[in-house]
Amino acid sequence: MRFTYFEDVWEQRELREVANHRGGTAIEKYFDENGKYKVISIGSYGLDSQYIDQGIRAISNEVTDSRVVHKGELTMVLNDKTSNGTIIGRSLLINIDNEFVINQRTEVISPKENLDSSFAYVILNGPFRKKVKRIVQGGTQIYVNYPAVERLYFELPPIDEQIKIGTFFSNLDYLITLHQSKLDKLKTIKQSLLQKMFI
Known part of the structure; x- marks a missing residue:
């Protein structure tokens, strides 16, 4: 399935070619x-590939x-505390400058000009992540090495189609978040009403 008017062939590219x-x-x-900085570590990756703020901060220094x-970059977690791999290979898209710093076992992925960041976020958390999970190592705590990850390939459309796809899914994520927030508020109201009625 493709958006109307896009007919160019998608090309196979290894991640290292485009980032x-x-x-x-x-x-x-x-x-x-x-x-100064919010720390991105293994616990920062939600099951929905959204950032979880653990309240961990780091000072600013040379290291x-x-x-x-930076804004427009992505981060990918390279290990998992469980053997079923619920977190490994998940990526976050950073939309603000100078707010986040990475801890160990996280890789920053910086798209080149022929890779749109929002499209990369969709691909890395979708079909690409399935490939990442096939190359994990370890037992009770699994991991991947980035040199192996960056040699995995995915299908890359022209940049204008990437932008269209990335924008579409960004808008969809926004709507999901918006409705989830409303749902959470309704659940809170319901709980409050139940407590007031039956206490």
Whole structure:
């Protein structure tokens, strides 16, 4: 299924052909509750591939500043605390500059000009992640190495079609979040009414 008017052939590309990367490092000794940066680590990846704020912060210094994630970049978690792989290979799309820093076992993926960030987010959390899960190593705690990940391929449409696809799914995610928020509020109201009626 494709959007109307797009007819160009999608090309196979390895991730390393369309994105640069840089890895994380252990920054636990720079954690500080009053730190400048929100820390992205294994616990920051939700099952819906949305950021979970664990309240962990890191100070700004030479080490952490070199691991800051920029707007339009993505992060990918390279390990999982469980053997079933619910988190491994998930990616976050960063939409704000100088707010997040990566910890170890997270890779920053920086799309080149022929890869749209929103499209990359859709692909990396969809068909590409299935391929990542096929190359995991380890037992009770599984992991992948990024050099193997970046050699995996996916189908890449022309940039204008990527933008269309990325925008479509971004809007869909927004609607889902909006309705989930309304649903959560209704559940809270219901609980409150039940307590008031039956106490």
